Amino acid sequence: MILLDHIHKSFGKTEVLHDVNLRVGEGEKVVILGPSGAGKSTAIRCVNGLETPSSGSVFLDGIEMTPKNRISLVRKHCAMVFQQFNLYPHMTAMKNITLALVKLQKMSRAEAEERANECLDIVGLREKAMSLPSQLSGGQQQRVAIARALATNRKVLLFDEPTSALDPEMQGEVLNVMLKLSHEHGKTMIIVTHEMGFAKQAADRIVFIDGGLVTVDSTPDAFFNDPPNERVKQFLSKVLY
């Protein structure tokens, strides 16, 4: 379970999150929507400590994140997929996936490679295990990044606009993989995206962040078919048409 409890975050003098509260239960798929600059990335990055809240607390399974326990909490709970993939360019796909398994989870090399192959199968890229990121298309890189996140077997998967840097023809392959994952019951997923079609299909809940606040928290059905307020209507009309 994840709890963002009264999170405020300022960069310098500007506060970009004003009192964000969010509770995500185990296995839930939450899609975060909102206009550009609203604070979606900042909020999701608080979950794994890439940003430290100026005030308020992050709880993972009831344990409050502190500078001291951040690393051990993250190792236990969280994996992240980024907009820019952020694969390690000097390592093959296989090495990208096994690094954390071997160095952090103390698996043997053979175990780690077996696990990596399983995960590459899930994203449909087993044959690319020995490729360097530079030899892969954007969509393939992102699928390797998803395999890397899956491999560590952490309960919470965080996605920050995983398809925004991709050409339209490659977005589908990544969204399909993510959709497949969203049907897995055990995984908790928090996804920042602008893909409304995906949000409708994958989300248990839609969280709308606007101006540094969670202004709507509802089912996808209610959110899309009966937009709860003017801002959401405005937002939807811009992204859909």
Add this chain to the structure above:
Amino acid sequence: MSNGPFALWRWEMLWSDKAVIFDGFVTTLLISILALLFALLLGVIFGLLGTSDRKTLRMVNRVYVEFFQNIPLLVQVFFIYNAFPFLGMRWSSFMIGVLGVGIYHGAYVAEVVRAGIHSIPKGQFEAAKAQGFDYLQMMGYIVIPQTIKIILPPLTNQAVNLIKNTSVLATISGLDLMYQADSWASQGRLSYGPAYVVAGVLYFIICFPLASWARWYERRIKSREHIQLSDNAKDELMMMAEDVL
């Protein structure tokens, strides 16, 4: 007998005394290697400090770099040689060569290391942190291996500068190549011409291949460029790579 600066007999005299020059050459190599190792050690430590999140650590980096980069090496060497003894520290010329020149170039190496780490995209640090790697693991597995490739050319140029700069030791009886060439000429029949030419050629023989290799390697990584660098940092590094003082 001709008395021109490059008269044949001067060359013959130099040839028969070649052991002296060779001695200087070996000393220069030895000092250069040790000073380079010391400079690398300091450069990595202070370079890492320069990329710290903590302001005080970055300040330590700035003070070290700006202090040693902005005072001529000759002043530093004279200070250690002539003023340190009054503080009860008497360093041999050899030690001044290794430590003094090493500290001076460590400041340049620190800048190269700092710029190199800055050129690694932020996403790499974030991916490592998001996976739960601690600082040393992040640096060791992810950041430094990518940094080394791109800083090798500017580091090699620093090595070239360092080798050439050991020649200031001639002014404090350093027994290095330049000192031996100069003292050989001044003690004998003033055959400065051949002595300096031979010293120059010997410096060139070490430095030119290093500089050429650096240029070649830099072009090669530029053309492959499978490491994505942030643009500013790339410019900074390229400037350093081209900057042979």
